Amino acid sequence: MLKRRTIFRAASQLVAAAILAVVLTASVAEARSIDVEINGEKARLKAYRSRDLDYVSLESLLRFLGASVAIERRTMTLHAELDGYHWQFWANSGMVGKDDDVLVLGDPILELGGELAAPTIEIGALLSRAADRRVEWLPEEQTLIIGGGRFNITGYGIEVRDNGILLEFGLTERLPHELGHSEGNWINLTLHNARLDPEKFRLRRRQGPVREMRAYQFDQSAQISIRMYRPFERYFATLDEDPTRLSLLIQDERAATRAAAEAAEPPETRRADGPIDLVVIDPGHGGDDPGTIGRRSDWAEKHATLSIAEFTLAYFESEDECRALLTRRDDELLSLSERARIANEAGADLFVSIHVNTSPDPNDAGSQTFFWAPAANDDGLAVASRENASDIAYRTVASDSDEALPTDVFGRAAEYQQFSTELAQLIQAELEEELDIPSRGVDQAELDVLAGLDMPAVVVECAFMSNPKEENLLRRESFHRRVAAAIYRGIMEYKRRYDPGG
Numbered sequence: 001m002l003k004r005r006t007i008f009r010a011a012s013q014l015v016a017a018a019i020l021a022v023v024l025t026a027s028v029a030e031a032r033s034i035d036v037e038i039n040g041e042k043a044r045l046k047a048y049r050s051r052d053l054d055y056v057s058l059e060s061l062l063r064f065l066g067a068s069v070a071i072e073r074r075t076m077t078l079h080a081e082l083d084g085y086h087w088q089f090w091a092n093s094g095m096v097g098k099d100d101d102v103l104v105l106g107d108p109i110l111e112l113g114g115e116l117a118a119p120t121i122e123i124g125a126l127l128s129r130a131a132d133r134r135v136e137w138l139p140e141e142q143t144l145i146i147g148g149g150r151f152n153i154t155g156y157g158i159e160v161r162d163n164g165i166l167l168e169f170g171l172t173e174r175l176p177h178e179l180g181h182s183e184g185n186w187i188n189l190t191l192h193n194a195r196l197d198p199e200k201f202r203l204r205r206r207q208g209p210v211r212e213m214r215a216y217q218f219d220q221s222a223q224i225s226i227r228m229y230r231p232f233e234r235y236f237a238t239l240d241e242d243p244t245r246l247s248l249l250i251q252d253e254r255a256a257t258r259a260a261a262e263a264a265e266p267p268e269t270r271r272a273d274g275p276i277d278l279v280v281i282d283p284g285h286g287g288d289d290p291g292t293i294g295r296r297s298d299w300a301e302k303h304a305t306l307s308i309a310e311f312t313l314a315y316f317e318s319e320d321e322c323r324a325l326l327t328r329r330d331d332e333l334l335s336l337s338e339r340a341r342i343a344n345e346a347g348a349d350l351f352v353s354i355h356v357n358t359s360p361d362p363n364d365a366g367s368q369t370f371f372w373a374p375a376a377n378d379d380g381l382a383v384a385s386r387e388n389a390s391d392i393a394y395r396t397v398a399s400d401s402d403e404a405l406p407t408d409v410f411g412r413a414a415e416y417q418q419f420s421t422e423l424a425q426l427i428q429a430e431l432e433e434e435l436d437i438p439s440r441g442v443d444q445a446e447l448d449v450l451a452g453l454d455m456p457a458v459v460v461e462c463a464f465m466s467n468p469k470e471e472n473l474l475r476r477e478s479f480h481r482r483v484a485a486a487i488y489r490g491i492m493e494y495k496r497r498y499d500p501g502g
Helices: 003-023 058-064 120-130 253-264 301-317 336-346 378-398 407-413 418-435 468-474 479-500
Strands: 030-038 041-052 054-056 068-070 075-082 086-090 092-098 103-111 115-119 133-138 143-148 151-161 164-171 175-184 187-190 209-215 221-228 234-240 243-250 278-283 322-327 352-357 366-371 438-446 457-464
Touching: 030 054, 030 058, 041 058, 041 103, 041 115, 041 133, 054 058, 054 103, 058 068, 058 075, 058 336, 075 438, 103 120, 115 120, 120 133, 120 143, 133 221, 151 221, 175 418, 187 243, 221 243, 278 301, 278 336, 301 322, 301 352, 301 479, 352 479, 366 378, 366 418, 378 438, 378 457, 418 438, 418 457, 418 479, 457 468, 457 479
Parallel strands: 030 143, 278 322, 278 352, 352 457, 366 438
Antiparallel strands: 030 041, 041 054, 054 115, 068 075, 075 086, 086 092, 092 103, 103 115, 133 143, 151 164, 164 243, 175 187, 187 221, 209 221, 234 243, 366 457
16 A cells, blocks of 8 residues: 555656646635535535636545545545545646556646645546446536446445344445345345445344345345344345335344343353454554663564564465454554444454563563453553553543543453453463463453453563563564464464354
């Protein structure tokens, strides 16, 4: 990604000088608005008139299309995830990045009204040829009409009811469909002339009587398969309008009653043995929070944790058994609640936070893995005090942060305590075997980074930065690789034990 952004930015800068004279004439623009319509849904977007051309607010248009948008204000660069592609737009440039491609507009994107604005005709033509959209600009009506799109199945929702479960699939158009079932309590929904992103329809956490959901894209159709925990009584689907959607009702009073009873079980009796498809790896600290600093160098914990996390990710990417996601990919400051939010929203099945230990005694050494529970000794109290303190400092200096840990966090952590303990034991066993440093075993502490997670979770303290020998190890990539290998093997052993398909 970094290489791609560098190429696009360099390409943009090459044409900037050529269009500078033109851009300078665009400093004065008339603010106005235009109507936009997509598949029957209408809205009014910000727009401008400059140099006798109509411009539309890029951010407003992309968000209306359902894109996630991020803006780098310093460079006035807009990033968007739309229709499965990563897009980049630059101020004062006629070049647009789409994944690894560079596209060219006839007129440049301008900074108008403090935001990026694209020439309406040009952005419409680009969406038509590069995003499988049908776009028509009606200048007299000041209306932009958009249809199509890469996907015409856009998402889903699940509602557990007393007599079963309702699944609703968002559509951009009415699609022919058929239903069937197969062994293993599967219901198979086939939609013809359908396009979807299979990854978006993978259910990673049990919801009521639904155990898992998978999606498949074929040449002329798409299939969504829903696996129930138990046999179901009946099922049927209906096409609804306003908004266009397909509703699938699966009726099974026995399954719903059993699911409600299981939900009422005490937390310590619950199991966490569903599919394990996604692991979130969390490199501790980052940005203005360096973590512990070496005594004989300025080497910081945040550098070691990110390197170890990246090598751990590489192990997952080299195999096809399980995916991994990093909470941060660069030197970025994240609060502990933000890290938990990333994992929860991604539907992660496991969470592993990577850290480096420290002590007033330079002879203290070794690796150690923690799960959430009230500290039982001085080690646990010291680790919790140090690691939680960084988040208190973050919330003190973050002017725009209103983040706080949810009120029920300790209940969440306790729910998965049994499985977090076993995950910690498996990872620590691999660290002991892989590393030529002492093993301090598994311990417990009230670590805030683990408290708000809806999954088994642990903190790995890889080594002591305060120990001269281990400080030297923590500066070496070879050591980072070995730590990552041990963490990966521990996670995969956990998957082997608890994933029914693992």
